[in-house]
Amino acid sequence: MAIEVRIPTILRSYTGGAKVVEGAGDTLGDLLADLDSRHAGLRGRLVTEAGALHRFVNVYVNDEDVRFLGALDAKLNDGDSVTILPAVAGGAFGFAAAAAIAAQVSQRAALAAR
Amino acid sequence: MLSIDRSIVDAIVAHARRDHPDEACGVVAGPAGSDTPTRHIPMDNAARSMTFYEFDSMEQLRVWREMDDRDEEPVVIYHSHTATEAYPSRTDISFAGEPGAHYLLVSTREPDTEEIRSFRIVDGVVTEEPVRIVDAGVDPHAVQSYMFGQSPATVDYECSGR
Numbered sequence: 001m002a003i004e005v006r007i008p009t010i011l012r013s014y015t016g017g018a019k020v021v022e023g024a025g026d027t028l029g030d031l032l033a034d035l036d037s038r039h040a041g042l043r044g045r046l047v048t049e050a051g052a053l054h055r056f057v058n059v060y061v062n063d064e065d066v067r068f069l070g071a072l073d074a075k076l077n078d079g080d081s082v083t084i085l086p087a088v089a090g091g092a093f094g095f096a097a098a099a100a101i102a103a104q105v106s107q108r109a110a111l112a113a114r
Numbered sequence: 115m116l117s118i119d120r121s122i123v124d125a126i127v128a129h130a131r132r133d134h135p136d137e138a139c140g141v142v143a144g145p146a147g148s149d150t151p152t153r154h155i156p157m158d159n160a161a162r163s164m165t166f167y168e169f170d171s172m173e174q175l176r177v178w179r180e181m182d183d184r185d186e187e188p189v190v191i192y193h194s195h196t197a198t199e200a201y202p203s204r205t206d207i208s209f210a211g212e213p214g215a216h217y218l219l220v221s222t223r224e225p226d227t228e229e230i231r232s233f234r235i236v237d238g239v240v241t242e243e244p245v246r247i248v249d250a251g252v253d254p255h256a257v258q259s260y261m262f263g264q265s266p267a268t269v270d271y272e273c274s275g276r
Contacts, residue, residue, distance in 0.1 A: 009187075010211050056209055058171045065171045085178055086211020088157075091137055092195040092203055093165030 003031055003076055006083040014042040028059065029072035031082065046084065047072065050111065058085045116216040116232040117246040118142070118190065122154050127228050129156045130194035130220045137167040138220075142190035143181050151189040151216075159193075166205070167193045190232075192218035199223075200231040202240050210235035216243070 025031030036043035059066045060083040066074045130138045142151035160170040200219035213236045221229040234241045
């Protein structure tokens with residue numbers, strides 16, 4: 001089952017510079033595991049240690065944001081196109097917001113480690 | 115150094131003023147590899163916040179696909195800070211995911227003057243760069259250069275204490 005995956009500039013160091021790669025999987029989580037077997041490290045840039053989709057990326061299946069499709073559980077079919085983009089966000093309230101995100105991430109990691 | 119047409123800077127400032135006190139954000143696309151911003155695309159701030167901005171993910175997909183179709187790339191990614199200086203926050207640095215882009219910040223904290231600064235943000239390291247505003251409509255050789263602020267040109271954010 002071939003699924004086309006579009007890779008953003010910032011992650012092309014994991015794909016030997018390739019803009020588009022192919023992978024397989026019944027869900028987004030499976031697809032990322034499959035990609036990571038050939039492009040080691042790619043999955044770690046998209047999925048947190050706690051096993052959730054990273055806040056810093058947007059992933060789309062065809063024309064849908066996967067956050068509305070079950071995130072890593074989003075179902076995939078042969079011929080689907082997956083697009084990865086860096087989320088564009090930020091703002092002045094930097095320190096507190098970043099600390100809140102970091103706390104959330106480490107809390108999830110701690111829960112997962114139990 | 116970021117070279118950018120005055121009419122685009124004016125449009126960015128007008129967008130930031132319009133959305134003040136909320137943060138405004140957007141992109142200036144340009145031909146891939148040219149490092150020249152030519153097409154201003156104001157984006158919605160999906161967060162509609164005075165302290166945070168976020169592109170709407172569906173609008174971003176549409177705009178990024180359009181750039182791809184036109185063989186363009188995001189040359190400038192801009193947003194405003196509405197009560198603080200035009201310097202990248204930790205959140206800005208954490209999210210910076212376009213290593214080839216100029217991150218332009220506009221501060222609208224003063225009602226009469228704008229502070230406009232540009233940065234490269236690569237692997238968590240912020241490097242300020244001069245902004246060269248080009249008056250293309252008047253005389254292509256007439257340029258003004260600005261280097262705002264007194265901060266050092268390169269700042270390791272882990273140690274900056276900001």
